[in-house]
Amino acid sequence: MSRVHIVVHPPSSSGGRRVTAGAENLGVAYGVVDVIEFLRRAGVTSEDMQLEDPHLIDWRGGGPAVWSRPGES
Secondary structure, eight states: OOOOOEEEOOTTSSSEEEEEEOOOOOOEEHHHHHHHHHHHTTOOOOOGGOHHHTEEEEOOOOTTOOOSTTOOO
């Protein structure tokens, strides 16, 4: 499989994190399950789906456990 450059952007003030693959907007994730679905749709196989792999996903503004901005609940 060719690697797709996935970016999970920082949490927004309205909730969720935008997910992109290259220039394509995959949608807004509200949790890890959403990110996994976007990866699947982008062609990432379950064998290659390592959420902590920095070669697969560029987590900006916090890793897979961060779903709100600092100071927000």
